[in-house]
Amino acid sequence: MITVKAPGKLYIAGEYAVVESGFPAIIVALNQFVTATISPSDTVGSIVSKQYQENSIYWRRQGDAMVFDNRDNPFHYILSAISLTESYAREAGRELGVYHLGINSELDSADGKKYGLGSSAAVTVATIKALCQFYKLPMDKSKLFKLAAIAHLSVQGNGSLGDIAASVYGGWIAYHSFDRQWLQVQRQNCSLTELLAMPWPDLKIELLTPPADLRLMIGWTGSPASTSHLVDKVAMVKAKQRAEYQTFLQESKACLKRMVQGFHAGDLQQIQAELRHNRQLLQDLGAFSHVTIETPILKKMITIAEAAGAAAKTSGAGGGDCGIVLIDQAIKPTTMLKQWAQEGIERLNLNVHTVSDQSISNV
Structure with missing residues (x-):
């Protein structure tokens, strides 16, 4: 077998x-x-x-x-x-x-x-x-x-x-x-x-390679979302809102370039700053495309995480599912997790999976 x-x-x-x-x-x-x-x-x-x-x-x-x-x-x-x-x-x-x-x-x-x-x-x-x-x-x-x-x-x-x-x-x-x-x-x-x-x-x-002080935490809202339907909705409005959509694309590309530089430099603060910026770009996209990317419960999850000194945003298409938190290993997340639980947000106890063979052939 x-x-x-x-x-x-x-x-x-x-x-x-x-x-x-x-x-x-x-x-x-x-x-x-x-x-x-x-x-x-x-x-x-x-x-x-x-x-x-x-x-x-x-x-x-x-x-x-x-x-x-x-x-x-x-x-x-x-x-x-x-x-x-x-x-x-x-x-x-x-x-x-x-x-x-x-x-x-x-x-x-x-x-x-x-x-x-x-x-x-x-x-x-x-x-x-x-x-x-x-x-x-x-x-x-x-x-x-x-x-x-x-x-x-x-x-x-x-x-x-x-x-x-x-x-x-x-x-x-x-x-x-x-x-x-x-x-x-x-x-x-x-x-x-x-x-x-x-x-x-x-x-x-x-x-x-993530910085040694970076810790990834995941909060689950309990409400699933359909990625393909949300992507379809945004695709329908991008032609009508062409200028706004093109601005979103270019700003997202620049944000991600800076975030990758943060990984190369091992700079957690730079990575967190760009994560917050990416969240703002997605909020703008949601506003002009009339797609709910950040649901009220995801917003609560993020607000609680930010108050604990972390950077947080929705993950994937949004509309439900998970939010992600990037937090310094030195910060104890006990209060954040307690407040999440009070709001019905479940912490998913998952870690990063690294493949032992790290070679990448040309794609």
Whole structure:
């Protein structure tokens, strides 16, 4: 049996702007995982998730096609990942097999509530990692990112794919999104093998080392949010509010550049200052796009954290889910956590997941 893991993620800064080609964000991988297991089968294969036992899928192979016994399932990302990886396997001359694929996610709460930790991205990455081992396909981080990005994008249709990058590379990363229109054109003209070997326009992934005194803390509001719906809402207004949107993009890029410099210099105060600035930019974006990025409970979470001497903001698309806090290790957060609990804000006891192999091939 093959077993692989892929971590969840949280956005630190650069949300919304990062969906535009070449614009940066800072993202962190977390030590909560999606685990995929795969084992060969003779005739009937299965796709089973501990989270969705009632929706397990059973399938057979007819030629190279997967034929399903039940059509209504919640596994769109898994199926997209399988389809794409098997296309790649066929290009590499592999004969397609039958297997049992098991998925177990730690990225949602025990009662199934979403924390907003990028479970769909981690599921996609874990599925592809497992299948690449199953079919003995050579796979480095660059190829894994690209294959998972194509699979995820074909289901979600929007987004920056930064959560895929975090799941593949681990640790703290500075991520610049690639040109998705270019990818759409190339998919019509190139094989997957060719596409994975190419440099992708605007794509850049850089590992960051956080300052020794930086501590990341995460607060969860208890209300899940849909990233794709919020991104769609902002996309609808960006043409109408072109000048404001372009100003937001350029200011976000400058803010993130300064924040990355803070990481390079090991300067916690600079990182915190730019985190606060990024929060203000997102508040401005929310105001002119009429999208609720910072909900009242997230605002309370941030206000409490700032009073404790930390820098804080929403994480990801906002509208619910998580807020993040960057605080000096020397500050005791006891009062902050007590006040959070009084407001119904749960601290997620998560740490940064760092991949042991820190080498990055050219993307």
